[in-house]
Amino acid sequence: MRHFDLVIIGTGSGNSIPNDAMADWKIAILEKGTFGGTCLNVGCIPTKMFVHTADQAAAPANAKKLGVDATLDAVHWPEIRDRIFNRIDPIAEGGRNWRANENANVTVFEGTATFEDAHTINTGTGETITADRIVIAAGSRPTIPAIADLETTGFHTSDTIMRLDELPESLIILGSGFIASEFAHVFSSFGVKVTLIGRSNLLLRHEDLEIAERFTDVAKQKWDVRLQRKTTRAEKTPTGVKLHMEGPDGEETVEASQLLVAVGRQPNTDLLDATKAGLELHSDGRIKVDEYQRTSQPHILALGDISSDYQLKHVANHESRVVQHNLLNPDNPIASDHRFVPAAVFSNPQIASVGLTEEEAKAKGIRYVTASQAYASIAYGWAMEDTTGFAKLLADPATGQLIGAHIIGPQASSVIQPLIQAMSFGLDAKSMARGQYWIHPAMPELVENALLNLPLD
Numbered sequence: 001m002r003h004f005d006l007v008i009i010g011t012g013s014g015n016s017i018p019n020d021a022m023a024d025w026k027i028a029i030l031e032k033g034t035f036g037g038t039c040l041n042v043g044c045i046p047t048k049m050f051v052h053t054a055d056q057a058a059a060p061a062n063a064k065k066l067g068v069d070a071t072l073d074a075v076h077w078p079e080i081r082d083r084i085f086n087r088i089d090p091i092a093e094g095g096r097n098w099r100a101n102e103n104a105n106v107t108v109f110e111g112t113a114t115f116e117d118a119h120t121i122n123t124g125t126g127e128t129i130t131a132d133r134i135v136i137a138a139g140s141r142p143t144i145p146a147i148a149d150l151e152t153t154g155f156h157t158s159d160t161i162m163r164l165d166e167l168p169e170s171l172i173i174l175g176s177g178f179i180a181s182e183f184a185h186v187f188s189s190f191g192v193k194v195t196l197i198g199r200s201n202l203l204l205r206h207e208d209l210e211i212a213e214r215f216t217d218v219a220k221q222k223w224d225v226r227l228q229r230k231t232t233r234a235e236k237t238p239t240g241v242k243l244h245m246e247g248p249d250g251e252e253t254v255e256a257s258q259l260l261v262a263v264g265r266q267p268n269t270d271l272l273d274a275t276k277a278g279l280e281l282h283s284d285g286r287i288k289v290d291e292y293q294r295t296s297q298p299h300i301l302a303l304g305d306i307s308s309d310y311q312l313k314h315v316a317n318h319e320s321r322v323v324q325h326n327l328l329n330p331d332n333p334i335a336s337d338h339r340f341v342p343a344a345v346f347s348n349p350q351i352a353s354v355g356l357t358e359e360e361a362k363a364k365g366i367r368y369v370t371a372s373q374a375y376a377s378i379a380y381g382w383a384m385e386d387t388t389g390f391a392k393l394l395a396d397p398a399t400g401q402l403i404g405a406h407i408i409g410p411q412a413s414s415v416i417q418p419l420i421q422a423m424s425f426g427l428d429a430k431s432m433a434r435g436q437y438w439i440h441p442a443m444p445e446l447v448e449n450a451l452l453n454l455p456l457d
């Protein structure tokens with residue numbers, strides 16, 4: 001049986017761990033799917049390439065209010081799809097080649113890994129190996145809800161929807177979170193009739209309530225949004241798919257050419273037989289780790305979607321840097337920093353957030369003040385004729401330290417960055433607002449004004 005100094009399971013964020021300092025370690029990398037994992041192949045990167053294209057396609061519809069008549073002539077789906085994947089697929093293949101053929105100390109096993117015990121792994125390729133240390137970076141996969149006849153009806157997930165042969169005429173999206181909101185923007189901007197189906201009374205209900213309410217209001221103007229629905233059955237039709245639902249007004253159905261299921265993602269722990277390694281799990285299947293990314297087995301570390309509180313690539317990347325350091329410096333480990341984890345929803349409008357929502361601050365019983373600033377009341381907002389976007393801040397009234405920031409509106413994912421920086425480095429609201437110049441009349445004036453609006457002690 002071959003023995004390795006280090007085994008890494010999963011080539012998403014796990015693939016960046018081996019570096020020059022490990023050149024004399026014998027390393028095995030195990031991957032069951034496409035090299036590079038979710039973000040590169042079926043996640044952040046292709047979705048945002050589609051989102052940017054969708055933003056362009058949506059622009060003519062927004063030009064009218066500025067006094068410009070423009071029309072969207074055509075959306076060439078196969079060209080868009082192939083442009084995106086012709087860029088991404090070679091990166092995945094190049095990464096695989098590099099590890100498999102150009103790293104002398106690395107052996108790549110392409111199969112589904114399962115634990116036999118805490119040091120022994122069946123690689124799924126016919127070979128079982130042992131290791132001194134193991135990193136689990138095996139990610140998550142789409143959750144498929146238990147809905148009658150869903151499997152036989154056929155449906156897409158985020159893994160397949162971006163590679164459709166042709167643009168559908170209509171699309172039902174089951175789900176009301178990140179993926180549902182981003183794909184609703186992409187497909188509706190390309191002219192597809194979109195129906196969104198959610199269980200609760202709001203889209204993006206994990207966001208600050210005022211942000212989720214505003215997003216839901218705007219979404220209802222653009223898409224067929226059906227909330228408080230329980231989907232009971234799926235049915236194949238000659239033209240596509242029909243869903244049977246129960247809602248506030250009783251039973252109803254909705255039909256479309258395609259169905260996208262986007263109701264969350266579950267950790268891949270079950271595929272690994274992780275309990276055979278004696279690993280402790282959370283009730284949702286995630287592997288338990290401490291602040292040093294150590295599992296309940298000290299020689300096994302885990303990172304990213306399979307163990308994290310956050311299913312976000314920047315968090316998985318951060319945790320993989322921590323794991324890399326801790327593998328190289330076991331006597332001087334560093335802890336992961338999850339104090340201020342930001343996230344953005346790349347829909348239309350965009351949303352970005354960091355820190356506590358007002359509901360979380362209330363539940364914690366901490367003292368806070370809030371302030372809001374509309375895009376419509378800053379000069380660049382006038383330029384864009386924006387009527388729905390705003391920033392909302394939460395701060396400690398005594399110290400002026402920010403405890404939460406939430407933005408809905410144009411380029412929210414970029415506009416929020418100085419607030420993330422202020423929170424991470426402990427810059428108080430007053431110093432931040434008045435201790436620097438703010439370029440006039442640029443979009444960050446939204447942040448400046450929101451800071452100045454805070455009723456601090």
Ligand SMILES: Cc1cc2nc3c(=O)[nH]c(=O)nc-3n(C[C@H](O)[C@H](O)[C@H](O)COP(=O)(O)OP(=O)(O)OC[C@H]3O[C@@H](n4cnc5c(N)ncnc54)[C@H](O)[C@@H]3O)c2cc1C
Nearest residue numbers: 010012013032033037038043044113139304305311312313
């Ligand atoms: C549609 C979509 C859009 C997203 N957009 C964003 C975004 O804009 N910004 C953001 O921050 N995050 C985004 N995310 C989330 C982000 O992609 C994930 O948080 C991140 O990729 C997780 O990285 P990871 O390394 O933990 O897992 P992954 O990248 O999923 O890597 C895990 C790898 O392990 C392999 N594997 C699993 N089980 C086994 C096994 N038993 N044996 C061998 N190999 C195995 C898998 O095949 C996979 O390649 C998005 C996700 C999706 C689905």
Ligand SMILES: NC(=O)c1ccc[n+]([C@@H]2O[C@H](COP(=O)([O-])OP(=O)(O)OC[C@H]3O[C@@H](n4cnc5c(N)ncnc54)[C@H](O)[C@@H]3O)[C@@H](O)[C@H]2O)c1
Nearest residue numbers: 145175176177178179180198199262263264265311344345
């Ligand atoms: N821009 C980004 O950073 C980005 C983009 C996409 C995905 N992601 C990550 O991937 C994760 C998964 O995304 P997601 O959108 O699948 O999950 P999500 O957790 O964001 O949203 C899923 C939603 O579906 C709802 N739901 C669950 N079961 C349902 C049912 N049967 N019918 C209708 N609705 C149902 C849930 O109540 C929830 O609101 C996200 O949590 C996020 O961390 C991030």
